[in-house]
Amino acid sequence: MSTTRLTIELDAQLTERLDRLAADGERTREDVLMQALAEFIETWEAYSDTVTALNVGDEERVVLRAVNQ
Template identity: 40%
Template sequence: MTHTVPMTANVPQALLDRLTSLAERTGRSSEECLVQAIGEFCDTWEDYHKTVDQLLREDDRRLLRVANT
């Protein structure tokens, strides 16, 4: 089992209402939905920064040029 720690966050009421509604609709707890959302956020932004870092390190990037007609 994964070790968990408590976390507190202030969210707009409308966002909490959406989360609660989706949790009920999917048969999951709000906590499960939050953990999934945070995980997906981290995955997305880690991939983004990894890609940007890779692009910045490439010395021989290929450039496409438009020929003058």
């Protein structure tokens, strides 16, 4: 698998939080960042796929409303 090196700047507070998570899980900063980035990408890909699916076609959609609203 090919890799790409990225450089990011984190403020002190975020760095402390990252280091705490890494230490608590006995992991490296890189491991925690890789997991966070992978989960972020998966979430936004799913969101994008959902938005695309909702925008396909012009068919009517059923709208449910709660009583007394």
